[in-house]
Amino acid sequence: MPYAKIVGSGSYLPPKVVSNDDLAADLATRGVETSDQWIRERTGIQQRHLAERGVKTSELATLAAKAALEDAGAQASEIDLIVLATSTPDFVFPSTACLVQANIQATNAAAFDVQAVCSGFVYALTTAEVYIKAGRAKNVLVIGAETFSSILDWNDRSTCVLFGDGAGAVVLSASEEPGIIGAKLHADGTKMPILSAAGNVSYGEVVGDPFLRMDGQAVFKFAVNALTQSAHQVCDEAGVSLDDIDYMIPHQANLRILSFLGRKLGVSDDKIVVTLDKHANTSAASVPLALDQARKDGRLVPGKLALLQGVGGGFTWGSVLVRM
Numbered sequence: 001m002p003y004a005k006i007v008g009s010g011s012y013l014p015p016k017v018v019s020n021d022d023l024a025a026d027l028a029t030r031g032v033e034t035s036d037q038w039i040r041e042r043t044g045i046q047q048r049h050l051a052e053r054g055v056k057t058s059e060l061a062t063l064a065a066k067a068a069l070e071d072a073g074a075q076a077s078e079i080d081l082i083v084l085a086t087s088t089p090d091f092v093f094p095s096t097a098c099l100v101q102a103n104i105q106a107t108n109a110a111a112f113d114v115q116a117v118c119s120g121f122v123y124a125l126t127t128a129e130v131y132i133k134a135g136r137a138k139n140v141l142v143i144g145a146e147t148f149s150s151i152l153d154w155n156d157r158s159t160c161v162l163f164g165d166g167a168g169a170v171v172l173s174a175s176e177e178p179g180i181i182g183a184k185l186h187a188d189g190t191k192m193p194i195l196s197a198a199g200n201v202s203y204g205e206v207v208g209d210p211f212l213r214m215d216g217q218a219v220f221k222f223a224v225n226a227l228t229q230s231a232h233q234v235c236d237e238a239g240v241s242l243d244d245i246d247y248m249i250p251h252q253a254n255l256r257i258l259s260f261l262g263r264k265l266g267v268s269d270d271k272i273v274v275t276l277d278k279h280a281n282t283s284a285a286s287v288p289l290a291l292d293q294a295r296k297d298g299r300l301v302p303g304k305l306a307l308l309q310g311v312g313g314g315f316t317w318g319s320v321l322v323r324m
């Protein structure tokens with residue numbers, strides 16, 4: 001049975017960079033009080049990239065996908081499946097994956113979206129791996145892309161300072177060499193009250209609350225425990241020790257979550273890839289953005305073992321162990 005191996009990665013961030021000071025000044029004009037100091041101390045975030053109003057998730061995803069294809073040295077026509085994780089799709093339908101399929105002219109690819117919020121990329125990668133292992137696909141484009149700025153309540157300081165926009169992608173291909181060596185996904189829908197965007201369009205009208213709402217402290221505690229347990233479980237099942245992991249690439253929500261996680265697992269800070277200082281929380285895009293950065297800056301060279309982790313709305317969470 002072939003392995004599924006990451007053979008290329010790419011990312012795209014919208015050009016508009018908004019520092020904490022810029023954001024605080026902008027929010028002050030609405031009477032919303034925040035500061036660079038509060039955001040840095042509570043989250044580790046220093047800035048975020050924000051898409052201009054009207055820019056769609058598919059546009060970010062298409063540029064990340066093209067970058068991943070180029071990095072892999074692959075043609076779009078060689079892709080037989082596109083799995084795209086997002087909670088901010090362009091439309092109710094068609095799926096954002098289909099829009100990317102058209103944009104890159106992946107004429108031989110099936111395409112669908114995965115909706116698992118901040119765990120979306122880990123869910124999408126695991127889905128893609130199963131297709132490859134079953135022999136149903138050879139080359140899969142796996143994308144995490146979001147325009148979370150479009151679902152934020154910019155009058156709610158407890159959430160609007162936390163998120164950014166962006167997209168990351170990998171090409172996952174069938175290989176005789178080890179690639180993904182373990183994966184485990186989880187869900188608990190009873191946790192919906194602590195994180196949701198519980199609105200939709202029905203009979204042509206917005207029904208419910210379409211903005212992201214979060215009980216930050218409850219999510220914080222849940223995230224630390226879920227990621228800790230998930231790391232132990234996926235390593236146990238794969239027969240590897242936590243000491244064998246070269247780099248952890250957890251969902252980028254809060255630097256304090258990453259520090260707690262590292263401490264609980266006995267993993268030193270230098271093994272944890274951090275991008276949230278520059279990107280903020282980009283939901284499904286955060287893990288592939290961090291993965292791409294760690295590949296491009298020479299940390300994730302071939303042979304290194306990486307633990308990818310997601311946690312977010314649903315609730316959903318999970319881990320994937322990847323030999324690069």
Ligand code: UT7
Nearest residue numbers: 034035038042118157158161216217219220223253254312
């Ligand atoms: O991607 C999905 C996963 N998401 C997460 O993992 C997020 C997890 N949660 C967190 O990261 C943190 O809970 C937050 C960053 C959201 C909040 O940090 P916290 O240390 O839990 O702060 P808090 O909610 O307890 O708020 C402390 C204070 C409050 O004021 P009082 O009641 O103590 O007077 C808030 O009103 O900070 C206030 N506050 C702010 N002050 C300035 C909340 N947001 C802001 C703000 N600027 N932006």
